[in-house]
Amino acid sequence: MPDTIAHDSSAACFSAAKLNSLTLKNRFIKAGTFENMTSNGVPSDALNRFHGELADGGIAMTTLGYCAVENDGRLNENMMYMHEGIRPPLSVLIADLHQRGTMVSGQMGYCGGFSKNRHLSRRRPLGPSFGLNGLGIAQGMLFCDAMSVRDINAMVASYSRAATFMKSVGFDALEIHFGHGYGLCQFMSPKTNKRKDEYGGSLENRMRLPLRVLAAVREAVGDDFPLLGKISMTEGVRGGLHYDDAVEISKLLDKAGIDGIITSGGTSSMNPMIMFRGGNILPAMLKTEPSLVMRLILRLAGKAMFKDYPYKELYFLEQAKRIREAVNCKMIYVGGASSRASFDQLMAAGFDFIQLGRSLLSDPDLPNRAQADVNFVSRCTHCNECVATIESPEGIHCTQF
Template identity: 55%
Template sequence: MSEYLQKCFSTAKINGLSLRNRVIKAATFEGMSRDGVPGEGLINFHRRIAQGGVAMTTIGYCSAEADGRVTDQMLYMDEQIKPQLQRLIAEVQQCGSKVSGQLSHCGNFSKNRQFQGRRPLGPSFGINSVGIAAGMPFAGSLSIAEIKERVQTFARAARFMKDTGFDAIEIHFGHGYGISQFISPRTNKRTDEYGGSLANRMRFALEVLAAVREAVGDDYPLLGKISMMDGVSDGIKIDDAVEIAKMLDRGGIDALVCSGGTSSMNPMLLFRGDSLLHGMIEQEKNPVMRMGLKMVGPKLFRHYPYEDTYFIAQAQRIRDAVACNVVYIGGCNSNRDIERVMAAGFDFVQLGRGLIYDPDFVRHAMADANYKNGCSHCNKCATLIEHPDGIRCTER
């Protein structure tokens, strides 16, 4: 086994948290939390991933509050699901893995039919594209007081997550969700201290990071997922992302996960490979949304052919610019890919679809220096997030 594979499969730490290797399960919303409660399927899914040898698995989309969910089937951090979360965490930890939770907020787009507010709120007034069929066509703009309260909402959720037993938290700064909407000039049209320059647009993100850090303490691991590019002409570009990463590094983040694309504007930049569109049309139950997907889908779901380690050039710029840990994500599908990532100086690697295809990825990779994962990047798994049974690999 090469020195770089040895590095990947050796023990490591993030802010004092000991990990058995450097492979982390990426946050992927599995659609296994019926009515917002972690179900047996979700527990079994993450336990199986842990049994396969990953260092840490990430529970995707842990919303900071009830109105922070895109759908009412997503988790939000509340005492009523604490026992189920604690069971999930305990069962994963018994398999030797740690558990991170992806702390998120939908911001200005939601189709949550249990929405308690008048409309979703983000940095600026706009169209709530995913909520049209749910009777929520518009998104409102947060007032300064509401921004301050949302910062504290993140802090309260983080405190709850630490108390519940999560080993780490990954704050979601990317993919067009609530914090990202402030960072991106595409969605932030404010003219006050939270809009305009990149420094102003980062103000909310840095306030959230500071409040979460205060809530969990200096010795608790905080990761942050960022988008290195939005994939739209008036969005974040890689030069912006380098500065964003530096700001978060100075703000005290322990590790940055360098991703790209946006769920609502250019999702295929993140996924690569076969389009999500056909599967999403098949799964969509609302006829209005299904028609909308057919009409705008070809423009929204652009074609990006899959390539191994497809984000490495952009992520390398982040790696070179910051002192904190950097987690590589994007097309790491074999030991050869892992070697390339480790040789480039990355500290950890996150895997998503590869672990859905083969939960034993780590065990197989450790046993066979020539291991190559069999995922074809058909992306059908990702189209099943609203299926009654949740996501699964359709090729196995």
């Protein structure tokens, strides 16, 4: 159970709690949602305003979505990658959020073999094994290549360098992305990892790279720095990772010294709708996808990839509870938490923190309002149109309010 500072169980979600050496003023953390407010990879004033509004709304810690650990780790060229060139705008952003009383986490991402980044240093993106790169079709990058052990070592070094940079620039915590079908998840998954060497085959082998990355990041930031990991409890595809695997994976991360596990699900490349249940995003994507080829592919194959998962409040609760029981580290719930009743339920179920995605897009001042009103329910309708705004020039936003 958490090192709770205030003991009023009726308002546990508004009590301070520790995450390693960091004290968060309440239990609300903004989930990583790639903002698309980093044109050509540079943090913009819009990004500052976006997180500033969340800070003023009472969130304890916000997360900068998808901070690629190196250039080739970006899904597209508008994403930030961690390098000295962006130190000035990042420092300003983080200092401003600190002044507003909010801590800042950075989501460390590496896309692996799933990329449409036209600025790659090589012809094709690299994943655990040779395969299709569905995202890169319009860019003529139909396939990804398999990493050599040298490439794997270079990737670990990139995480280490990025972690050192991120700590030095002022981030209060880091979140390693182990889920959603990105690079590390591709290694963890038997669906995408077909390697025959020590990085493929058994779960122990498939976890070798993710655990090396965790160790390298830990070494770079030190024992007292908060490190979170976001996992997909299920990929939602035959032959992929499922809930039973997630329990074993979580135990390994816990044993290796992670401070907190965020229990998400789904993969951006194969079955994204498990992650954000509610309105199907296919119609909005067909409207906003700029590439004719991708629109054609979406028309032909979209129904198979974008399956219907109707919204249900706290849709990952039962599976996340299994992990709560299996690990000692902090547990961060994500997925359909959008009312005060749900926040109280999560606290009572032993979760330490709550990550919020869509409900903070519709209600940036959610923590303050939920504190003032025990009957608070977010205005978010889970229509998921915000997901399609990920390509919008103005960045992600709620289309309803």
